Amino acid sequence: MIIYRYLILLILLSSIGAEENTNPVPTFSDFQISSERYLTDENGNIMMYVNIWGHVSNPGHVLVYEGIDMATLLSYAGGPKSGADLENLKLFREVPDKNGQIAYEVNFNNFIYSGDRSDFIEIKPNDTIIIPRTNFNYFISNVGTISTLLGVLNLYFTISRNFAN
Numbered sequence: 001m002i003i004y005r006y007l008i009l010l011i012l013l014s015s016i017g018a019e020e021n022t023n024p025v026p027t028f029s030d031f032q033i034s035s036e037r038y039l040t041d042e043n044g045n046i047m048m049y050v051n052i053w054g055h056v057s058n059p060g061h062v063l064v065y066e067g068i069d070m071a072t073l074l075s076y077a078g079g080p081k082s083g084a085d086l087e088n089l090k091l092f093r094e095v096p097d098k099n100g101q102i103a104y105e106v107n108f109n110n111f112i113y114s115g116d117r118s119d120f121i122e123i124k125p126n127d128t129i130i131i132p133r134t135n136f137n138y139f140i141s142n143v144g145t146i147s148t149l150l151g152v153l154n155l156y157f158t159i160s161r162n163f164a165n
Helices: 002-015 070-076 109-114 135-164
Strands: 046-054 060-065 089-092 103-106 128-131
Parallel strands (some): 046 128
């Protein structure tokens, strides 16, 4: 009897947190192979790679035109997801800029509410832009796991009580 209890508990606990991974596995061709900072396309346009991470629809390593601004770059990534913390976007340089700065923080809400692009930072090759999510969004996205865990515990105690009688 006790073996059945532990077996049921083990089966139920193994299903917690089993999420389907829908992110494609990057292939070798998805990464910059050359150490070149700028590239040109077939029309002679100057291009560069930029990394977009975080709470956006399509994060990844993106080839963009030189001179791209932050709003257009986020559009390349499919835009921010609901729950993105747009007040605390972070930009990290591969190489420090002329001021010696390697990290920036951008409040993107200024642009959303007023259209003011003056807070935007010039995008350089191999910059990494991180769009975090709000703490509330993180909590809400994990409520299901907590609920599942409590349900499993409830089921375990119910089964234990029934087998004890």
